[in-house]
Amino acid sequence: MHENEAKKQIEVGDGAAIPTKKDLGLFTAWRIAFFGAIAVLGWLTYAKPDPYLTILKFVPDGIVVTFKVTVGAILLALVIGLIAGLGRVANNRLANGLASLYVEVIRGIPLLVQIFYIYYALGRFVKVPDMLSAIIAMAVCYGAYMGEVFRAGIQSIPKGQMEAALTLGMTRSQAMRHVVVPQAFKVVLPPVGNEFIALLKDSSLVSILAVADLLRRGREFASESFTYFETYTVIALIYLIITLFFSKLIGIMEERINAGR
């Protein structure tokens, strides 16, 4: 009946809302949240140095670990995601099947369970240091999401591009490498940025693996000083400031890319 009606689509990312000037409400909200968080954190530290300043001094190495895990995992996830994405659009049935299976299996298991599983499963068979295990666990999960981003990106490139390349005498893989994928990269940049922020937040899950990230440092502090409320206030504010900072950065990047078109 309604076959001709265009499907309405909504886009909701799991990372963070990217503030752009187009959405004025969000833009204002970003400002209030970002500067508000910094102000609250600053005021607390100034007005009540015990325990707030003590907490703030305790956690910085945790922030470094959080960044290491996030950056390491996103880089590895990009590689896995590109392979999975190419597999998902491949004509080769084996490659397509394997990539689809990977995406389906990973997306069907909660991240927390995956992290536990990969970390301790890895430990059973090979000797991998804890931080690297955590990075691998995060990357295997996010590789599946990234794979879907790349698939969508590749499929968004008009068919004519591939056909034109083939007419010019390129093989399918050459056309992929030199024509389609480079264009797809531009398209996938914003969603990849969004995944980066989602991963940054989810990296707090690795604290269950005794990786001394921001959350674990906070928990260690709280468990010794019994200042649960104060500690988690600081931890939440730090995460908020970091994610808002990056969402802004990605927003600026996005605008630059769009302006270049």
Add this chain to the structure above:
Amino acid sequence: MKKLLLLLLPVLALTLSVVSPALAARTITVATDATWPPMEMVDANKNIVGYDIDFLNAAAKEAGFKVVFKNTAWDGIFAGLDSGQYDAVISSVTITPERQKKYDFSLPYIDAGQILVVPKSERATRLADMKGKKIGAQIGTTGAFEIKKVNGVELKTYDEIGLAFEDMAAGRIQGVVCDEPTAIIYALQKKEYKAKFKIAGKPFTKEAYGICVKKGNKELVSLLNRGITAVKKKKIDQQLKKKWLK
């Protein structure tokens, strides 16, 4: 007749609610992190069992109250006491001056000490000889605090002690510190681990466990103390030690 009954029901309920505290024994909700064998753990039938559980039940019987146990993650177990989610914590809690500042404790009910567990190949017998190595403990335990005191040893904290032992089996850490009874279970009795681990040296701390309650809850402390004293007097704790700790 029915109507009369219906009318009487609220009256009955009201009377019961006034009288019942005097009739029925008082019930105390107690949190425990049941991941610390043999003191507190979950058995194959999903029951919370262990020395602490038996001890508190015995004390409750002596002092005339009832206990409902609540399995609670260790990390945050004291926070739940603050927010009133339960009345007390019995979870191999060492009485320390830091904890006494924030919470009140019953009389000590058993003594224990921290001990180091290492892989079979390890020669060191003391934490001080493990410089440059990673040692694991459960987060917020006296074991973790002891590791932190030693310069040059890196502390890794885990949510549960079992995860620390699994990480040592995977070679990611080179030692685990926990209470002696728990160390014995993991290093000498678990079949996955007993070929791999050994206990290094002797317990290096002297600690006393107490039942932890919210600061100022004097009435509950005296009730618990009454039970603890009676259990010790009747030497029930000796029987429990035989049952769980040998």
